[in-house]
Amino acid sequence: MEPTDAKRIIEALLFATPDPLTQQQVNLVFESDPPNLHDIVELLREEYEAEERPLLIREIAGGYQLLTHPAYEPWVRRLLNKSGKLLLSAAALETLSIIAYKQPISRVEIESIRGVDCSGVLKNLLSKKLIRIKGRASGPGRPLLYGTTDKFLEAFGLGKLSDMPRLTEIQELEESDFNPDQVNVFYHGETAPASEPDTPDAPE
Template sequence: MEPEEVKSAVEALLFATDVPLNLDRLESLVGNGRPAPIREVIEHLNQEYWEQRRAFFIAEVGGGFQMATRSQYGPWVKKLFLGRTETRLSPAALEALAIIAFKQPVIRADIQAIRGVDCGGVLGTLLDRGLIRITGRSEALGRPLLYGTTKKFLRYFGLNSLSDLPKPKEIEELLQQQREGEQRVENQTKQVAGSGGDRGSEEVRSSD
């Protein structure tokens, strides 16, 4: 195939798919058994999209590639789905999912020990949503099931691999920054309230 044909074929495949396609899959579909510089083709396409100020690009996510809209067009895309039922993960589910993501493979007892509450229902929800899977059995007493995340988990959070997860230290730094920001806002609020009270007292004294 000519380079332009390869580029058009890759673009067509990525428009048509509803799941990420990895390089091996794309090469097998486009190259007719011969290796094709698919990553280079994708880089060229993304460069064209950027120069033409297109609303979409090819994202590397979930171990593969998929078309995605740019974040600044999110408000318009959301309007398209208004009225459709969207089931979001509960805080409890997100908490359990975070534990599994960072501790995997992990057994239910360890998840419950960290959360402090039973997580049977939450695990069932995450399994039904395809965000976690059973990876095997532990060697511990009773050989309990081990849980880990799936490729759908990566796509759900826009990650290419588990190595893209923030490190615990980074999370703690972000939380610390958030706490400091909240403290600054609280202090500023107190200062404004205090200065307002002082002005009120001055007005009362001046009226006397």
């Protein structure tokens, strides 16, 4: 197969899949001698940049996803007639941040950091598939342990957890004029529902 053919096939796969495309998926699609996904993506990125295409390819959650360039977001949003925003309350965002940086972590540990009951917030984050149950702790009662999901990475545009900002960077942000009550996250996918009230019944 010619390299150009492989590049166009990969481009078609990126266009067709709603989820990040992985090397494993590419291996399944090609009957023999599958191309290196990373190398093809780099070629496509160079092509898009040289031709000033309204598309970009971002590494997200262990794969690659074809996205519209942020500069064209207002027009895309008008066409889809939806905001594309994943809205999180300040409480949900704070809880999600604790889980992201401390995972795996139990509800009791989260509540000891926040100082308030987090059962409703956890249920809300679970329903949005931003967190998942990763197992149980070995201590008394064997409480559930929580961690983030691939959807969390997609929602925040992260390739992997190590791409998250350092805690020192967050501290600098908190010392600026940043207002956590106005936080919303651009989500590259279906529109997520607006934040729901945190309900009291939730996982342990």
